[in-house]
Amino acid sequence: MINEIFMPALSSTMTEGKIVSWQKSSGDWVEKGETVVVVESDKADMDVESFFSGYLATIIVEAGDVAPVGSTIGLLAETEVEIEQAKQQGGTRVKEEPANDSSSTTAVATVPISSTTETQENPSRSNGRIIASPRARKLAKDLKVDLSILKGTGPHGRIVAEDVEMVAGRTSTLVAPVAKAPTPSAPTQPSIIAPPAPPSVASTSVTSGQVVPMNSLQNAVVRNMMASLSVPTFHVGYAITTDNLDGLYKQIKSKGVTMTALLAKAVAITLQQHPLLNAAYVDQGIQYSSGINIAVAVAMPDGGLITPVLANADKMDIYSLSRSWKGLVDRARTKQLQPDEYSTGNFTLSNLGMFGVNRFDAILPPGQGSILAIGASQPQVVATDDGMIGVKRQMEVNITCDHRIIYGADAAAFLQDLGKLIETNPQSLTM
Numbered sequence: 001m002i003n004e005i006f007m008p009a010l011s012s013t014m015t016e017g018k019i020v021s022w023q024k025s026s027g028d029w030v031e032k033g034e035t036v037v038v039v040e041s042d043k044a045d046m047d048v049e050s051f052f053s054g055y056l057a058t059i060i061v062e063a064g065d066v067a068p069v070g071s072t073i074g075l076l077a078e079t080e081v082e083i084e085q086a087k088q089q090g091g092t093r094v095k096e097e098p099a100n101d102s103s104s105t106t107a108v109a110t111v112p113i114s115s116t117t118e119t120q121e122n123p124s125r126s127n128g129r130i131i132a133s134p135r136a137r138k139l140a141k142d143l144k145v146d147l148s149i150l151k152g153t154g155p156h157g158r159i160v161a162e163d164v165e166m167v168a169g170r171t172s173t174l175v176a177p178v179a180k181a182p183t184p185s186a187p188t189q190p191s192i193i194a195p196p197a198p199p200s201v202a203s204t205s206v207t208s209g210q211v212v213p214m215n216s217l218q219n220a221v222v223r224n225m226m227a228s229l230s231v232p233t234f235h236v237g238y239a240i241t242t243d244n245l246d247g248l249y250k251q252i253k254s255k256g257v258t259m260t261a262l263l264a265k266a267v268a269i270t271l272q273q274h275p276l277l278n279a280a281y282v283d284q285g286i287q288y289s290s291g292i293n294i295a296v297a298v299a300m301p302d303g304g305l306i307t308p309v310l311a312n313a314d315k316m317d318i319y320s321l322s323r324s325w326k327g328l329v330d331r332a333r334t335k336q337l338q339p340d341e342y343s344t345g346n347f348t349l350s351n352l353g354m355f356g357v358n359r360f361d362a363i364l365p366p367g368q369g370s371i372l373a374i375g376a377s378q379p380q381v382v383a384t385d386d387g388m389i390g391v392k393r394q395m396e397v398n399i400t401c402d403h404r405i406i407y408g409a410d411a412a413a414f415l416q417d418l419g420k421l422i423e424t425n426p427q428s429l430t431m
Contacts, residue, residue: 002057002086005074007067008039008048018066018216019073020045024056027083030076037073040216045335054078057086139164142290217304227366231281235361236408237398238415242377245426246393252318252430261310261322264294264349265429267372268313270418271347277414278346280369281404295345295365296325298332307365308332309345318430353377359396369406370414373398 007017020038030036035047036056054076061073075086136159140147145164152159214222245266249259271278271292279288292314295307308328310321331337347369350362353376362373375396384390397418401411421428 001078002082002089003052003054003076003078004072005036005050005076007061007069007071007073008046009069014069016066016068019061019063021063022056022059022074023047026056026059026087028056030054030056040335050076052076052078055080055083057083058089136161136164215303217300217306221304224366225363228363231364232403233364233400234403234408234411235398235400236411236415237359237396238412238419239380239394239396240419241382241423242393242395244424245422246377248426248429255319256326257318257322258325260296260349260351261318261325262426262429263351263374264296264310264313264325265316265318265321266418266422266426267347267349268292268294268310269429270414270421272314273417274410274414276406276410277370277399277401279405280346280367281402286405289346291346293344293346295342295348297348297350298329300335301333306332306337306342307345307348308337308342309340311340311344348372349374353395359398361398362400364400364402369402370411371400373400 018040020040022037023035024030024037030050030053032051032053033049035049037048038045039048040046055078057075057077059074061067061071067073075089077083077086137147139145139161143164145167147159147164150159150163150167153163245262249257249262275288276286278292279286281287291312294310294313296310297305297307299305308325308331310316310324310328313321316324328337328341331341345365345368348362348365348371350360350371351374352360353374356376358375358378360373360375362371364371375398377393377395379391380394382390382392382394397415399411399415
């Protein structure tokens, strides 16, 4: 039997993928569950494994090439005798051929390690396992929907979030950020820059007048920023004195604590008192988040931005949070983040302070209600409580909010409480 290897859907928003590398060569034996190819989506490089054993008879889409989700990228032969037949068949294939081709070959189910893709023969299940996207599984758990009763409508019969919502009697709130207006559960795309990354290839090797094509991640950012234009937003600024926070940072920096973690922790604790700032607009009303997941963007070495997420930041101690952040940044820079590590943010931090920027506006990411832009902490001449003149370190923060659900007073109250925490009780961030 000759089986097709399809371009897998690594996320609900992915429409095409790029072959980073084939882990096997034509003629090599592939064990069931063994990685056969590495695919680049718009956010990460993912290993793809085979559900079946066989010989990699022919590679249709070579490394470096792009193919639509569901198209055939290779053929797997169960026996050596079938290898030549598969090569001939592969030679007549068009790279863009859709996965639901009516030919007699049987679809090989290939799945990224972090997610799953289905077979044509059994759309929503493979070897007794329910095939569903990570987001669909999370939504099914939240809405108490039994995935075993669903028939998937995603690529190759995969169960997607919309299938779960339909059974639960809800209209879709999970929308691909590249295709529709922002919704709360859509993967969050970066609109900001966090710790500086090495210069991108495009910035160091271009010549005057040259047009350099954008990579997958950069194109994803473009699409999401265009989607953000449909949201009515407003900005509120606030000055926060950071002398006490800076003093705390100096005390615990040697233990691996980062300023990013301190700021994320401070925001997360403040959001406990202001759940509206952690919510998002949906057609049905206001979608309140079940957890406080803080996204902070990272600039990628080859261009583009991605937002690693510190999940449940309010519940983690500052040392664990810092370790988690370091791991996220390392995996982001090597494109090894899993989908739930960059697509589950509820509130985003934008920090350009390390560049000396004192104040700026951040663009609201799709599917979120707020984003906080953080400037540099700098010495400022201020009037003290006793009427004298003194010097204090202050940083300007500026929040961008979705005005459909959040109003000026809501944003101001949040910033006031955040400032109070940082100025008077930063030690509480270590508890």
